[in-house]
Amino acid sequence: MNIESLCVIGMGYIGLPTASVFASKGLQVSGMDINTDIIKLLKAGELHIFEPGLRGLFLDAVNSMRLTVSTAVVPADAFIIAVPTPFYDDKRADLRAVIAATESILPHLQPGNLVILESTSPPQTTTDIVAPILEKSGMQAGEDFLLAYSPERVLPGKILQELVSNARVIGGVNRESAEAGRDLYRKIVNGEIILTDATTAEMVKLMENTSRDINIAIANEFSRLAQDFGVDIWEAIQIANLHPRVEILKPGIGVGGHCIGVDPWFLVEASPDHAQLIRKAREINDEQSDFVAELIKEDVGDLKGKTVACLGLAFKPNVDDLRESPAVRLAHCLMALGAKVVAFEPHRLDAGLPGIDQVDQLELVLGNADVIVLAVAHDEFMDLDAQMVRENTKARVIFDAVRGWDKSIWENAGFQFFGLARTY
Numbered sequence: 001m002n003i004e005s006l007c008v009i010g011m012g013y014i015g016l017p018t019a020s021v022f023a024s025k026g027l028q029v030s031g032m033d034i035n036t037d038i039i040k041l042l043k044a045g046e047l048h049i050f051e052p053g054l055r056g057l058f059l060d061a062v063n064s065m066r067l068t069v070s071t072a073v074v075p076a077d078a079f080i081i082a083v084p085t086p087f088y089d090d091k092r093a094d095l096r097a098v099i100a101a102t103e104s105i106l107p108h109l110q111p112g113n114l115v116i117l118e119s120t121s122p123p124q125t126t127t128d129i130v131a132p133i134l135e136k137s138g139m140q141a142g143e144d145f146l147l148a149y150s151p152e153r154v155l156p157g158k159i160l161q162e163l164v165s166n167a168r169v170i171g172g173v174n175r176e177s178a179e180a181g182r183d184l185y186r187k188i189v190n191g192e193i194i195l196t197d198a199t200t201a202e203m204v205k206l207m208e209n210t211s212r213d214i215n216i217a218i219a220n221e222f223s224r225l226a227q228d229f230g231v232d233i234w235e236a237i238q239i240a241n242l243h244p245r246v247e248i249l250k251p252g253i254g255v256g257g258h259c260i261g262v263d264p265w266f267l268v269e270a271s272p273d274h275a276q277l278i279r280k281a282r283e284i285n286d287e288q289s290d291f292v293a294e295l296i297k298e299d300v301g302d303l304k305g306k307t308v309a310c311l312g313l314a315f316k317p318n319v320d321d322l323r324e325s326p327a328v329r330l331a332h333c334l335m336a337l338g339a340k341v342v343a344f345e346p347h348r349l350d351a352g353l354p355g356i357d358q359v360d361q362l363e364l365v366l367g368n369a370d371v372i373v374l375a376v377a378h379d380e381f382m383d384l385d386a387q388m389v390r391e392n393t394k395a396r397v398i399f400d401a402v403r404g405w406d407k408s409i410w411e412n413a414g415f416q417f418f419g420l421a422r423t424y
């Protein structure tokens with residue numbers, strides 16, 4: 001299939017890089033978002049998200065007239081849906097954005113068009129939710145128009161490389177749809193392209209993130225067991241990982257972001273009786289921030305009236321994304337234990353989080369602190385000079401929740417140093 005024009009619906013963490021990369025490869029791309037503020041910003045050449053290399057790529061695409069952005073869907077040969085799929089409070093998948101995006105394509109759908117769903121979705125969303133909406137056009141999916149599911153699998157912080165180099169799975173509602181999807185993604189993907197059916201592709205995506213969640217959960221559970229036995233969890237993991245068939249991930253303060261903490265629930269919802277390990281792993285990872293807050297209390301003593309300087313709020317190092325962030329959860333847990341939390345997030349200087357007192361300079365977060373908690377291993381924090389920190393704070397206690405710092409350096413600078421491992 002020859003695809004020359006593309007409309008990407010959703011200008012977020014996935015849609016914006018995807019639209020920019022396709023435009024850089026010569027397609028005529030229109031990017032659509034219902035959020036007028038985002039479109040206004042983009043039109044002014046500003047990005048609402050930070051991703052290494054993205055701003056330059058986006059501006060080049062706009063300046064070369066290959067990419068335009070607006071709040072309306074524009075007719076095209078192919079449409080990509082890249083909108084969020086969050087969950088409701090009861091952990092059921094919230095597919096309202098997918099449904100609205102699909103409905104917005106409907107008036108523009110032409111015979112021969114290709115529609116791709118990229119949003120992470122529960123099994124059978126493409127066949128049972130997206131196809132029936134588009135078939136209201138009177139056309140049949142797989143016959144009059146082509147329909148496929150192709151999950152994004154890129155790592156925030158490395159999106160531009162991984163969009164191109166990762167293997168890409170494309171699940172069609174029929175073979176022709178999958179092949180049309182391959183013709184589209186071949187324009188940007190160097191990695192292997194694997195064709196399958198839509199529901200398999202949906203399940204593949206959920207299995208990937210679920211297996212990572214479960215692997216992190218066992219690491220977190222090991223960190224709790226290590227406390228019971230006075231074992232340094234980091235040393236134990238390092239030794240265990242010398243075994244050729246063992247690869248234990250890193251324990252920490254929990255799992256965040258919009259993917260791994262969310263996607264496993266889609267399987268739990270779809271098959272509650274069979275998804276028992278998946279549910280338990282989610283619960284363990286969600287509780288990890290409470291566990292770490294309790295450890296801090298044990299090490300530091302009563303937190304009531306103490307000021308905790310929280311270094312980092314993002315869901316992982318070197319990103320600006322605070323969605324489902326375990327660092328934010330940790331800050332709330334510490335407040336529930338009576339601490340006053342002042343936070344500094346260099347990638348998002350003012351996140352406007354309710355209840356969290358955020359400052360925009362390192363000196364301000366250190367100033368009045370009684371305790372310093374390293375919550376996110378951002379590069380900026382890894383490079384901190386212990387002596388400089390000491391001169392800028394009255395705090396003499398550090399809790400390194402993410403094993404970012406070298407204990408001996410901070411002890412030599414005059415700090416009491418604690419972490420996830422008690423013998424650390």
Ligand code: SAJ
Pocket residue numbers: 120152153154155156208209212216249250251252253254255256257258259260315316317326
């Ligand atoms: N984390 C740990 N210990 C670890 C690894 C991660 O506690 O050993 C925590 C991180 O701190 C973070 C969370 O897990 O809070 C998730 O971070 P991540 O780097 O593992 O993953 P994401 O959410 O940034 O991206 C994942 C990726 N999926 C997999 O690696 C299987 C990515 O490829 C997906 O495209 C993305 O989810 C997505 O959009 O679904």
